[in-house]
Amino acid sequence: MARKPTKRRSTIYDIAQETGTSASTVSLVLNGSWERYRINADTAERILATAERIGYRANLRARGLRLNRSSLAGMIIPHYRNRFFAGLAEAFELKARERGLCPIVVSTQRDAPTERKVTQTLIAQQVEFLIIAGVQDCDELDELCAAAGIACVNLDLPGTLAPSVVTDNRGGARELTRHLVAAARERGGDPAKIHFVGGRSGEFATEERVIGFTEALAEAGISPDPSKILCCGYLPKAAHEAFSGLAAAGKLPDGLFVNSITAFEGFAAFFQESPEAGQPVVACFDWDPFAATLPLPVIMMRQNVEEMIRHCFDILDGKPAGPNGRIVVEPTLAVLPGRLKR
Template sequence: MASDRGQRKSTIYDIATSTGTSPSTVSMVLNGTWRRYRISESTAERVLGAARAIGYAVNMKARGLRLARSGLAGMIMPHYRNRFFAGLSESFEAGARERGFCPMVVSTQRRPETEREVVERLLSHQVEFLFIVGVARPEPLNDLCRAAGTPCVNIDLPGANAPSVVSDNRGGAAMLTGLLLDKIAATGGGAGSGGADLHFLGGVAGEYATEERVAGFQEAVAGHGFTVSKTHIHRCGYSPATARQTVEEMHHRLGGMPAGLFVNSITAFEGAIQFFKSLEPDAFRDRFIGCFDWDPFAAFLPFPVTMLRQNVEAMIDQAFVYMEEYRVDACPMVKIPPQFGPSGTVPRHG
């Protein structure tokens, strides 16, 4: 056996044989991920001792960076242009620092090729975990993390290959829609021939968050004894420019504002406001607008807006719980309820 080792480099199979463990266990010990896979400390020490004893020191030295803690915590997100993503980033950075990590946050502008490139780069810097925010199909990124032995959590949009933390989009949309319908009913308007004069603006067809909010919107309308036409649901994306064009066309087709308008993001709301500036104040009399997002500057608009604030602090707190209890074979999902954000005051956090 000794002469055989003298003719070739030792391998993880030699270490596995000498310690009575599997090659995969040896690999996890040598690359520093053994704690994440619940390998005991005594087994890890035995593997490391055997590796040194049979001449694996050179290979172990080459893996020194993997065995040491980098202290880096990574997050990717689409952008920082609204309070939701900015709030997630701020809460993540605070939570990472409280736990002794140095946070790294990178925006990807919702480009899949950029998302992959950034994740690969962060993994090459050996981040100890990664929060993946607002990625429509995060499974390929989850798989990259798994191959690198790096825990990850999906936030805002879920994936099947890692734990996920999302807003309760359906429940929040139903809550907001119900409030709009109650306000409309109090004026004695908003329905004709059994249909609700309520429109849904913004979002992307087939996207998890959008479809959940549309479902909540429809459920609330049905719960009030109305129906809503498919032509009242305008999945026009999140761009302010397309939202502005869509609401302008809606206004022209209806001959005025609908009784109620549910806006599916602050960026779509920005586009709607660009058109609303061209209208007289009377255009908003007995008209009610809600937004599934929050910004305190809405208090200064010349018409009332009911806004939902996604609970970014609770979302990040739960993501850290999943990270600290991470298991590679467990992919749970939790939904965090949003909160009404007062138009005139900043809502309390948490």
Template sequence: MAEKGESGKSGPGKAGGGSRKSTIYDIATATQTSPATVSMVLNGTWQRYRISEDTALRVAEAARALGYAVNMKARALRLSRSGLAGMVIPHYRNRFFADLAEEFESRARTRGLCPMVVSGLRDPVTERSVAETLLSHQVEFLFFAGVAHPEPLNRLCSAAGVPSVNVDLPGEAAPSVVTDNRAGAYRLTRHLAEHAATRAGPAARIDFLGGVPDEFATDGRVAGFRDALTERDGAPPPEDRIRRCGYWPEESQAAVAALHAELGRLPDALFVNSLSAFEGVVQYFRSLDDEPWHDCAIGCFDWDPFAAFLPFPVAMVRQDVATMIDVAFARIAGGETTGTTLIPPLFVPNDGRVMRGAGSERRPQASVRQSAPAG
């Protein structure tokens, strides 16, 4: 006997003056599937019979369109879906995290999901609280972006039967999708060395500014910085060329002021680790009576289009947000539980061109690279 809509309302599939209620046969016709497939989707056994999620979603949407008004809570139970996708980011101040959130929302909506993005404020207690809240709303999966130690949150998700993925910073308890920081930093440092050499010679001084010690992104970028200068000089740069002064503008402003005072000039080139730190460098430059930054090649591992309007050229590394989010969704869909995927960043030299495969001189690659599971 044909199963009928729970509300008893007639839909577009009605016939004979609107008296007939939509049935699973109408849904099967609309979706070009079999009545058995429709029945298995609507009674929640579709996964057991290896019916694809896309087909299940298509059947559910057709049921709604045809007036087969399934109660949404019952539908969530039957399809094991809430229709919600969750993401935790540190904050929205940084363009990178704002772009991650925007791409996540866009990709979630194309999959028929309602995105929920919440700030964790880089505070472990807040991060756990918002993760628990999102899980209480039965999100289907969680993205953790920029969480320094995501393993407790990944385990929290696993205990709830909810898949998770780490973006930007990796963790051992879930799949991770991160920028190839080392390759990007290597490319940016080589660019700075080439430009500084035109004014100061092949041994031009290059300093690294920003970031924090023992942090994944900073460590990778410092490694790429060292790779490029070791290649140039035959020896790694002195440790005093690397100033991990933090990410906040006031910290980098104080650090570049101290460097200027120590040298009696600016270095021949300056590698700035993040847009927030770059903001502090620009603030210091504005405080100077003369313009000594004309003799300093500037590079930033981060990107903002407004940098093109500064009175000095800036080379930038732009993280490939779209690819990172696409790969993160693919890893969730693939049921992966560990391992880190490195995404080559984009390189934006002084002329504003966007170039793919930053760091390709050191590692020949033009696409994502999968690493072995962490640990």
């Protein structure tokens, strides 16, 4: 049986023949270098229009081998379970595609061996750069990238061996706590009983938020009490257990600072099960619009994911990272309307 003929893939030589130009001119136009080599704009437009008309598609693998480029952009995140990391991934993908790159985002579940293995795998795939988000010990991963000659940026949690982009955790927590104290007082509660719940001791973001939290309490004339800072981790189950322990003493405190939306998920589950435990004012260092459905006051701090990703790409383009190799991005307060009444 005769083999069915297949349609031949268009090449730059086809474009050159159709436009009456050389293959090298076509190549310079298609890779965006035509202005640098003073190729006429009309010629460039004619080449691009012809490439589109005949359905030309670059052989990215062959091109990558020639240029020592893969057209791949890598990113590591802990998980997709909250809007912060999911938002970072989405903003990263958008920026990467704007540059003609194929984004690869991998979640590592805050597991150090997985983070190391994923980094090694992405390096083996010759990603053009790597953004490392939410990794507590990012220096090891930065070293792997440096040894492979791959640029990297630390995001959310900073390192010492590569530039970093972080939220203003301390300032944001201080502002969030100020509103929490004011809201508790407005409702006739005792702000001295406010508890901090969630996050990891020794982790940069948590430690900075604890400092901001205690600074705001001190401003309000409240002596910070270490026993009211419960760094139980980020998992909803762990936070649920922490809230259950607080309620076992009688009822929940008049105010709660919940450190992350996943810990807030644990509070929402507990509150649904035990509404009799009280209706505290809740402040969360994270943001999710569905929090507005809870029948109690909620104040949230939204991290600016779009601005953080923009800074990452600026650094990769060669822009200085600022003092200490770190860029700090301000978060935005969100006080849900109509929720701060008794």
